[in-house]
Amino acid sequence: MSGHSVTVAEKVGRAIMERDASSRFLGVSLEEIRPGYARMSMTVTAEMLNGLGMCHGGFTYTLADDAFAYACNSHNRNAVAVNCTISYPAAARLGDRLIAEGVEVHRKGRSGTYDVTVANQDGEVVALFRGQCRVIDGHVVGEDG
Amino acid sequence: MSGHSVTVAEKVGRAIMERDASSRFLGVSLEEIRPGYARMSMTVTAEMLNGLGMCHGGFTYTLADDAFAYACNSHNRNAVAVNCTISYPAAARLGDRLIAEGVEVHRKGRSGTYDVTVANQDGEVVALFRGQCRVIDGHVVGEDG
Amino acid sequence: MSGHSVTVAEKVGRAIMERDASSRFLGVSLEEIRPGYARMSMTVTAEMLNGLGMCHGGFTYTLADDAFAYACNSHNRNAVAVNCTISYPAAARLGDRLIAEGVEVHRKGRSGTYDVTVANQDGEVVALFRGQCRVIDGHVVGEDG
Amino acid sequence: MSGHSVTVAEKVGRAIMERDASSRFLGVSLEEIRPGYARMSMTVTAEMLNGLGMCHGGFTYTLADDAFAYACNSHNRNAVAVNCTISYPAAARLGDRLIAEGVEVHRKGRSGTYDVTVANQDGEVVALFRGQCRVIDGHVVGEDG
Numbered sequence: 001m002s003g004h005s006v007t008v009a010e011k012v013g014r015a016i017m018e019r020d021a022s023s024r025f026l027g028v029s030l031e032e033i034r035p036g037y038a039r040m041s042m043t044v045t046a047e048m049l050n051g052l053g054m055c056h057g058g059f060t061y062t063l064a065d066d067a068f069a070y071a072c073n074s075h076n077r078n079a080v081a082v083n084c085t086i087s088y089p090a091a092a093r094l095g096d097r098l099i100a101e102g103v104e105v106h107r108k109g110r111s112g113t114y115d116v117t118v119a120n121q122d123g124e125v126v127a128l129f130r131g132q133c134r135v136i137d138g139h140v141v142g143e144d145g
Numbered sequence: 146m147s148g149h150s151v152t153v154a155e156k157v158g159r160a161i162m163e164r165d166a167s168s169r170f171l172g173v174s175l176e177e178i179r180p181g182y183a184r185m186s187m188t189v190t191a192e193m194l195n196g197l198g199m200c201h202g203g204f205t206y207t208l209a210d211d212a213f214a215y216a217c218n219s220h221n222r223n224a225v226a227v228n229c230t231i232s233y234p235a236a237a238r239l240g241d242r243l244i245a246e247g248v249e250v251h252r253k254g255r256s257g258t259y260d261v262t263v264a265n266q267d268g269e270v271v272a273l274f275r276g277q278c279r280v281i282d283g284h285v286v287g288e289d290g
Numbered sequence: 291m292s293g294h295s296v297t298v299a300e301k302v303g304r305a306i307m308e309r310d311a312s313s314r315f316l317g318v319s320l321e322e323i324r325p326g327y328a329r330m331s332m333t334v335t336a337e338m339l340n341g342l343g344m345c346h347g348g349f350t351y352t353l354a355d356d357a358f359a360y361a362c363n364s365h366n367r368n369a370v371a372v373n374c375t376i377s378y379p380a381a382a383r384l385g386d387r388l389i390a391e392g393v394e395v396h397r398k399g400r401s402g403t404y405d406v407t408v409a410n411q412d413g414e415v416v417a418l419f420r421g422q423c424r425v426i427d428g429h430v431v432g433e434d435g
Numbered sequence: 436m437s438g439h440s441v442t443v444a445e446k447v448g449r450a451i452m453e454r455d456a457s458s459r460f461l462g463v464s465l466e467e468i469r470p471g472y473a474r475m476s477m478t479v480t481a482e483m484l485n486g487l488g489m490c491h492g493g494f495t496y497t498l499a500d501d502a503f504a505y506a507c508n509s510h511n512r513n514a515v516a517v518n519c520t521i522s523y524p525a526a527a528r529l530g531d532r533l534i535a536e537g538v539e540v541h542r543k544g545r546s547g548t549y550d551v552t553v554a555n556q557d558g559e560v561v562a563l564f565r566g567q568c569r570v571i572d573g574h575v576v577g578e579d580g
Contacts, residue, residue, distance in 0.1 A: 016196035022203070025192035047170035050214075051161035057226060058167070058207025065203045069195075081202060083373045083422060085230045085520050087567055089543050105550075106560055108524050113563050115540075115550070125541055128548050130565055132373060132522055228518045228567060230375050232422055234398050250405075251415055253379050258418050260395075260405075270396055273403050275420055277377055277518060306486035312493070315482035337460035340504075341451035347516060348457070348500045352493025359485075371492060375520045 009033050009074040012140045036104030038070035044096045055092035064116040064129035067102030072133040079133040086129045097121040110135040154178050154219040157285045181249030183215035189241045200237035209261040209274035212247030217278040224278040231274045242266040255280040299323045299364040302430045326394030328360035334386045345382035354406040354419035357392030362423040369423040376419045387411040400425040444468050444509040447575045471539030473505035479531045490527035499551040499564035502537030506549050507568040514568040521564045532556040545570040
């Protein structure tokens with residue numbers, strides 16, 4: 001992928017992040033964005049714990065959904081989630097540094113499929129997420145980036 | 146369902162909610178719990194908005210996942226999520242009062258399937274969620290409730 | 291729903307079934323079709339058994355997918371599958387008479403969600419299926435039915 | 436992975452295939468099996484066409500599910516499907532030679548997740564499948580292979 005494409009993807013990432021109140025609320029960071037790829041991170045705080053004292057799967061999902069959203073918008077074509085599926089091979093715990101890596105599995109016409117793997121600081125997988133998106137009209141940033 | 150069962154389900158709900166930091170963080174309330182059923186609510190705040198100015202699907206998911214978790218633990222048998230799927234027929238917006246209603250579709254042996262519908266204050270459906278759980282050893286509250 | 295709508299749904303069902311080689315191949319019958327609803331049946335034959343001597347989940351899926359397809363086309367608007375999810379609470383066995391009942395959970399604009407429950411002759415649930423469809427241009431039968 | 440493991444996986448594949456009536460019925464072949472991996476193929480016949488004249492998604496699913504089943508049993512530990520999700524980026528057509536490639540995404544304890552991609556003879560992807568399995572007691576072939 002060309003240097004130009006990477007630059008557009010980064011502009012898209014920055015543009016979404018600037019307007020993204022939820023990422024500030026949860027402390028989600030965009031670590032890297034390229035065409036069809038995004039890596040996000042988040043630390044599990046005490047507010048994120050459920051009744052079992054473990055990270056509520058909803059926050060892990062939110063992080064994974066972010067990596068999906070940034071990856072599927074990285075081509076600077078607006079896209080929305082159609083369907084998301086998640087499973088949790090292991091629990092995330094207080095203080096864990098979670099990394100979500102979203103990769104494009106398939107994209108054709110107005111449809112795309114993305115897999116996100118969320119792992120903790122030890123590389124243990126805590127969530128496996130698959131999302132389908134639909135490309136809609138419009139761009140995230142101006143055509144000139 | 147017997148009055149006794151309802152009481153145990155309510156005790157389960159109260160016990161989980163007491164320890165549930167995430168529900169306090171997001172303002173999630175348990176409205177009703179019965180065997181195989183839970184209804185939860187949450188108001189969309191400014192912190193929950195994504196880069197498009199709409200409620201991040203992760204918070205809607207979290208609410209739905211709560212209704213699932215409370216419903217599948219309502220029999221006072223510990224249960225964990227195996228797989229969750231969600232789609233978003235409409236966007237949730239700032240100030241929306243979301244109601245998530247979780248119902249048991251099927252339960253047999255150590256497996257259960259639950260559907261959660263999340264609607265806004267106008268009854269518009271903003272999320273359709275299906276979760277599978279696996280029953281593990283142990284109880285949420287003492288056998289005597 | 292009006293008698294007229296029911297009639298159109300039945301015409302749609304008959305029109306698809308006439309061209310449907312796979313249903314003849316597997317012995318799938320359309321038992322009932324109404325707007326947003328279809329019920330199909332199939333008997334598990336020896337050819338459908340997998341290496342464990344039980345009905346291959348693929349045939350159960352095929353029956354469920356049929357109920358989904360007929361239900362989501364019942365409004366006489368062409369529709370295609372976007373995503374399907376299935377789980378198997380119990381095994382289907384040789385000679386079982388399977389009934390798949392597909393119901394419309396939600397439909398709005400060009401999107402729809404359908405749940406299909408597949409049960410055997412004793413009412414035991416052997417599959418839980420959820421499908422999302424997307425409505426595309428065109429009709430199954432002429433506008434006049 | 437050692438030569439020994441590969442041999443056991445192949446013995447598992449042969450043992451399941453010998454008893455697998457459904458694969459003979461649909462003309463499904465096992466092309467390759469290794470620990471955590473299986474590749475299957477099938478040609479779309481006239482009997483597999485639906486009312487639209489295209490391959491019924493149920494047969495594509497069946498092929499994908501086979502690749503999943505063989506891959507998740509390849510370690511010679513009995514495993515059963517917990518949940519399967521599929522989407523169809525393109526239609527499969529009469530005469531298409533479909534190849535399903537199943538790979539292990541994650542496996543830990545008694546749970547595993549497998550992704551299957553089904554492509555036609557031109558490499559066009561016609562289905563994306565994800566399956567979760569649960570390992571149960573017992574082995575497919577004797578411990579000595």
